[in-house]
Amino acid sequence: xxxxxxxxxxxxxxxxxxxxAGLSGLIVTGCDAETASSLxxxxxxxxxxxxxxxLTMASQRLLMANQPxxxxxxxxxxxxxxxxxxxxxxxxxxxxxxxAGGFEEWRLEVGGLVNTPTTxxxxxxxxxxxxxxxxxxxxxxxxxxxxxxxxxxxxxxxAVAGGxxxxxxxxxxxxxxxxxxxxxxxxxxxxxxxxxxxLNGRDLPRGNGAPVRLRVERHxxxxxxxxxxxxxxxxxxxxxxRGTGGINSDWGFHWYAGA
Amino acid sequence: xxxxxxxxxxxxxxxxRICHWINVIAVGYLLVSGVHIFLDFPELYxxxxxxxxxxxxxxxxxxxxxxxQAGAWGDRRWGRNYHxxxxxxxxxxxxxxxAWSLARRHFRRxxxxxxxxAPAVGGAPTxxxxxxxxxxxxTMIFVVTPLMFLTGIAQMPxxxxxxxxxxxxxxxxxxxxxxxxxxxAIFVLFALVHVGQVIxxxxxxxVRSMITGRAPxxxx
Numbered sequence: 352x353x354x355x356x357x358x359x360x361x362x363x364x365x366x367x368x369x370x371x372a373g374l375s376g377l378i379v380t381g382c383d384a385e386t387a388s389s390l391x392x393x394x395x396x397x398x399x400x401x402x403x404x405x406l407t408m409a410s411q412r413l414l415m416a417n418q419p420x421x422x423x424x425x426x427x428x429x430x431x432x433x434x435x436x437x438x439x440x441x442x443x444x445x446x447x448x449x450x451a452g453g454f455e456e457w458r459l460e461v462g463g464l465v466n467t468p469t470t471x472x473x474x475x476x477x478x479x480x481x482x483x484x485x486x487x488x489x490x491x492x493x494x495x496x497x498x499x500x501x502x503x504x505x506x507x508x509x510a511v512a513g514g515x516x517x518x519x520x521x522x523x524x525x526x527x528x529x530x531x532x533x534x535x536x537x538x539x540x541x542x543x544x545x546x547x548x549x550l551n552g553r554d555l556p557r558g559n560g561a562p563v564r565l566r567v568e569r570h571x572x573x574x575x576x577x578x579x580x581x582x583x584x585x586x587x588x589x590x591x592x593r594g595t596g597g598i599n600s601d602w603g604f605h606w607y608a609g610a
Numbered sequence: 611x612x613x614x615x616x617x618x619x620x621x622x623x624x625x626x627r628i629c630h631w632i633n634v635i636a637v638g639y640l641l642v643s644g645v646h647i648f649l650d651f652p653e654l655y656x657x658x659x660x661x662x663x664x665x666x667x668x669x670x671x672x673x674x675x676x677x678x679q680a681g682a683w684g685d686r687r688w689g690r691n692y693h694x695x696x697x698x699x700x701x702x703x704x705x706x707x708x709a710w711s712l713a714r715r716h717f718r719r720x721x722x723x724x725x726x727x728a729p730a731v732g733g734a735p736t737x738x739x740x741x742x743x744x745x746x747x748x749t750m751i752f753v754v755t756p757l758m759f760l761t762g763i764a765q766m767p768x769x770x771x772x773x774x775x776x777x778x779x780x781x782x783x784x785x786x787x788x789x790x791x792x793x794x795a796i797f798v799l800f801a802l803v804h805v806g807q808v809i810x811x812x813x814x815x816x817v818r819s820m821i822t823g824r825a826p827x828x829x830x
């Protein structure tokens with residue numbers, strides 16, 4: 352497997368520390384594209400709300416410059432009756448067909464600005480390097496539960512596809528329920544960002560996003576897409592949805608959901 | 611009103627006046643937006659986890675407001691956008707206020723309990739707050755507000771990575787959320803008593819003094 356997309360934490364940290372120097376000017380003007388992509392949302396909202404949005408993301412990203420892991424809990428903290436919320440059974444015809452076939456025919460499309468676009472079956476995904484993490488799922492509404500998630504790190508999946516091309520700045524995940532969300536390299540490269548196929552030691556239940564859901568710890572639940580269909584590396588997200596970088600930000604929620 | 615008492619005296623410095631009115635706007639927005647967020651999920655829990663169906667510490671439904679009704683009132687999108695916006699205003703304004711006031715020795719001169727203000731002999735005013743008032747201000751500034759801030763950020767997903775110890779300190783994110791709401795109730799209670807006092811001691815004169823800095827002190 353290629354090392355192209357493995358995390359380069361030291362480089363990242365230097366970049367963020369350098370970014371810290373010019374932070375105040377950056378938040379207001381958003382000048383330096385390289386640093387801005389790690390510290391600022393892809394689209395800048397106006398007014399005081401937009402300014403606060405940038406302050407929140409920039410300050411939290413600086414505090415996470417060394418890519419700390421989200422807290423992992425003790426097995427006894429696991430919520431056994433893990434709740435389901437939102438969509439639990441997408442009407443999508445293709446999804447229903449795949450569901451009926453036990454997801455034997457489900458294929459994850461990995462495309463866009465990767466070096467060798469590819470597709471992966473569920474068994475291929477399960478055969479790859481796996482990560483299990485017991486983390487809090489934190490809904491922006493206020494509820495939270497602790498689950499043991501097992502899945503394939505997103506960096507591994509991208510490595511199978513030959514790694515990201517240099518101009519790829521975001522990875523957009525699309526789901527069978529019509530949701531789509533974009534993530535910058537900072538989150539893509541994080542070791543806890545996984546495509547999860549297991550919850551609490553079993554296959555991921557349909558209500559929680561079978562066959563595969565995204566785990567992107569350090570964000571609110573609405574960024575953790577269920578019923579994953581494809582992932583696409585892009586240089587810009589302007590052509591996706593209404594162009595703000597995700598369905599939730601298209602609806603007026605924060606693109607950066609660390610708060 | 612005696613002639614002496616009617617003489618305008620300097621009651622509030624520029625730091626207090628500017629920060630006070632910014633704070634009024636920020637706290638107003640924080641309260642309304644916070645209520646919107648809460649209404650969208652009107653239950654509270656203790657511990658690390660909490661969700662619909664989990665044993666709750668507080669359920670709005672027990673108070674005659676159904677989940678559906680609360681959800682219809684609450685707009686969490688608006689709430690989240692403005693809560694996080696005015697949280698920044700509130701925190702930055704608070705830091706400016708504290709730094710400015712420390713520099714001017716505002717807390718020591720006017721709030722720390724020392725002696726009660728001397729009786730207004732012949733109406734001669736004194737700028738020091740009364741002991742109970744000073745202590746309640748100091749408690750709000752140095753206990754309630756920092757706890758409000760900490761229980762707020764302890765609910766943020768990024769802080770599971772930035773400072774998980776902070777979440778553990780409160781005994782879990784759901785406990786932090788519940789404390790955050792309890793502190794809100796304390797804030798509201800403080801504001802009600804505060805405005806009540808302002809009205810009881812001469813509303814227009816008090817408001818004028820918080821704008822211009824000068825006004826006669828109330829007569830006892």
